[in-house]
Amino acid sequence: MDHSKSTKKPMTSRELAALIGVSQSAVSRAFTPGSSIARDLRERILMQAREYGYQPNAIASMLTKRRTNIVGIVVSDMRNPFYPALIEKLTQALQRAGLQSLLFNVTPGAEIEKQLVAIHTYNVDAVVVIASTMLNSRMLTRITEGRKAVLLNRIGHEDIASVCCDNALGARLLVDHLYEAGHRRIGHVAxxxxxxxxxxRYSAFTSRLAELGMRLTRTVSHEAFSYEAGWDSALDLLADEPDAIFFTSDILALGGIDALRTDPRGAGVGVVGFDDIPMAAWPNYSLTTYRQPVSAIAETTTRLLTEDGPTTPKLYSLPGELVIRASSAPRITGAE
Amino acid sequence: MDHSKSTKKPMTSRELAALIGVSQSAVSRAFTPGSSIARDLRERILMQAREYGYQPNAIASMLTKRRTNIVGIVVSDMRNPFYPALIEKLTQALQRAGLQSLLFNVTPGAEIEKQLVAIHTYNVDAVVVIASTMLNSRMLTRITEGRKAVLLNRIGHEDIASVCCDNALGARLLVDHLYEAGHRRIGHVAxxxxxxxxxxRYSAFTSRLAELGMRLTRTVSHEAFSYEAGWDSALDLLADEPDAIFFTSDILALGGIDALRTDPRGAGVGVVGFDDIPMAAWPNYSLTTYRQPVSAIAETTTRLLTEDGPTTPKLYSLPGELVIRASSAPRITGAE
DNA sequence: TCTGATTCTGCATCCGGATGCACATTTCTG
DNA sequence: CAGAAATGTGCATCCGGATGCAGAATCAGA
Structure with a gap:
């Protein structure tokens, strides 16, 4: 009867210390960069540690150092393909900086408050909140207070740092592009x-529209960032006979494109999105969009979280890139 | 000069104990279900705790209990939309069971070994490995040994529990369906x-094909589960003039559908996928597929990880559901 | 009412490392 | 070469809770 699988207890610093005849403190210092220990002693200990398979217990060290090296990532909308992509890049960047990502999936149904308690009890060093319209300002304050925090794709909080692509620039560039392609009457899907x-994005969009003397036919919203909402919104807008439609996110735009194809009036209507999710590049959609600098966002966030001192609560706005594809092809001007 | 933001140290059990005149042990026991403490004392302590805003420090308790309540989720392919959906459901199910998810994103480039060390140092109670062809069998053993472990969408490891949808059943049902729709010459995209x-899936597919007297024209692979790979593979297969193509995953099938549309020979070729990712339901694709029981997979995994005792290393195969859509429409039999 | 069984409670100690402090060594400096 | 300064090491203690054990308190039975 051997149940060693669960019995196999890792070695402690004291055990290793005893084995190689040094003090426990020495072992601890050997693993603590910058601590006061002779170079050769450290090397000897590290070598022996490798030999015996000793690794410091991170939990114990969290307790004394009051530092977990864990970043809580709060996310609610994994449906929008933009966010998995962002999370992937973010966790990778964090991992490179020696930080682990604890994922908090905020779901609509359950008691959100309760889910967020865990953020406190787990003592995460920092919190990254991704979009999450599900969290109100008060909850946001509760989970970010007393620790480093960064908001992604969320703005309007004076006391928390926020990292975004340059949304206003993106919106303007997209409008400029629509203008050049000959579109004048533009619909908007929020x-x-x-x-x-x-x-x-909306306000940058409308103000640029005005500057260029273009016309906003109408703005509609089905209160979701989803394919279905985009579909429904596009059909709504068709009544206004727009030249083109500005969708405030790619996932909406994809639904819109498919919807427009179901209606003869949809032919020739230009479409632009925002984000540049992978599907935007699929030939079937070929969506013109503004690419969010996902890597830069991940890097910036990581930098903010690893810097010493409290995070400056400003808005870090990173430039993206206009990606022109077929969905916004120049308007064929016939009888107007 | 107030820098209280970082100074605000949470209260300890001893402090609370002193405040309300009980011993530290009493406080600890009040928060430990099933421990020996009088009902009214516990309630008094819990009430005061809420009053003073005391919460036990999870790190300290991890140290003594040797239990972190953290599940490491190892994932590498976040590109395939099926996995974000699975991860979302999984983290939610785990959260409901009081477990948090530490996300380990295994990236191709970096030294994988090094990334996996963290799994050990963070003392996660359990590991869930999702697909990850990136990890070889040896690495898998390293990260799962000594702890509970479940593989998702990965099989062939005798000593680790594995939860999957019933892949063989799914493949058979899809073949049956193609048969009924009049397709006979079937291509396969791995x-x-x-x-x-x-x-x-492939072997179940071919054996069912044989049983029904259908013909496998060819099987191709571009060694990736991606839209692009599906696209390329579909075009490869067109040379064989198949009636229909079986794609081993939806994301491949979507690429395939779009590719088939670019070639006149692609018209009328039936397509089936596997997984039922959200995009499969988009009208533009209307992909017939086998729906993976994502919720059931998440629940089963959670159950396995929360059960007492070691996880039984068997294969848990859960039934999915055949979802018939337009992509596999009955073949229009013309001149053959 | 007294004894034995039960249920609680607090004390002391431990979990595995981190770290201030004092002392031992080594390295300079004059 | 003495004495000061710099460097390294171990001891003891702490981080914040968990828990075995012994004694206190409550309850039951006779």
Whole structure:
């Protein structure tokens, strides 16, 4: 009867110390960069440690150092393909910096408050909140207070740092592009009207529209950033006979493109999105969009979280890139 | 000069104990279900705790209990939309069971070994490995030994529990369906040939094909589970003039559908996928597929990880559901 | 009412490392 | 070469809870 599988207890610093005849403190210092220990002693200990398979217990060290090296990532909308991509890049960047990512999936149904308690009890060093219109300002304050925090794709909080692509620039570039392609009457599809980012894009969009003397036919929203919402919104807008439609996010735009294909009036209507999710590049969609600098966002976030001192609560706005594809092809001007 | 933000140290059990005049042990026991403490004392302590905002420090308790309540999720392919969906459901199910998810993103480039060390140092209670052809069998053993472990969408490891949908059943049902729709000459697109799941589906597929007297024209692989690989593979297969193509995963099938549309020979070729990712339901694709029981997979995994005792290393095969859509429409039999 | 069984409670100690402090060594400096 | 300064090491203690053990308190039975 051998149940060693669960019995196999890892060695402690004291055990290793005893084995190689040094003090426990020496072992601890050997593994603590910058601590006061002779170079050769450290090397000897590290070598022996490798030999015996000793690794310091991170939990114990968290307790004394008051530092977990864990970043809580709060996310609610994994449906929008942009976010998995962002999370992937982010966790990779964090891992490179020696930080692990604890994922907090905020779901609509359950008691959100309760889910967020864990963020406190797990003592995460920092919190990254991704979009999450599900969290109100008060909850946000609760989970970010007393620790480093960065908001991604969320703005309007004076006391928390926020990293975004340059939404206003993106919106303007897209409008400029539509203008050059000959589109004049533009429809707008918002995602959720409660999204600060969405509203930011919207206001940049409309003001640029005005500057160029273009016309906003109408703005509609089905209160979701989803394919279905995009579909429904596009059909709504068709009544106005727009030249083109500005979707505030790619996932909306994809639904819109497919919807437009179901209606003869949809032919020739230009479409632009925002984000540049992988599907935007699929030939079937060929969506013109503004590419979010996902890697730069991940890097910047990581930098902010690893810097010493509290995170400066400013808005870090990173330039993206206009990606022109077929969906916004120049308008064929016939009888107007 | 107030820098209280970082100074605000949470209260300890001893402090609370002193405040309300009980011993530290009492406080600890009040928060430990099933420990020996009088009902009314516990309630008094819990009430005061809420009052003073005391919460036990999870790190300290991890140290003594030798239990972190953290599950490491090892994933490498976040590109395939099926996995974000699975991860979302999984983290939610785990959260409901009081477990947090530490995400380990295994990236091709970096030294994988090094990334996996963290799994050990963080003392995660359990590991869930999702697909990850990137990890070889040896690495898998390293990270799962001594702890509970479940493989998702990965098979062929005698000593680790594995949870999957019923891949063989799914493949058979899809073949049956193609048969009924009048398709006889079937092409096959594999993802990565190193994927055990892929091969399992393949063998069930071919054997059912044989049983029904249908014909496998050819099987191709571009060694990736991606839209692009599906695209290329579909075009490869067109030379054989198949009636229909079986794609071993939806994301491949989507690429395939779009590719078939670029070639006149692609017209009328039936397509089936596997997984039922959200995009499969988009009208533009309307992909017939076998839906993986994502929730059931998440629940089963959670159950296995929360059960007492070691995880039984068997294969848990859960039934999915055939989802028939337009992509596999009955073949229009013309001049053959 | 007294004894034995039960249920609680607090004390002391431990979990595995980190670290201030004092002392031992080594390295300079004059 | 003495004495000061710099460097390294171990001891003891702490981080914040968990838990075995012994004694206190409550309850039951006779």
């Amino acid at each position: 995602g959720m009207t409660s999204s600060g980012i969405g509203m930011l | 993802g990565m040939t190193s994927s055990g799941i892929g091969m399992l």
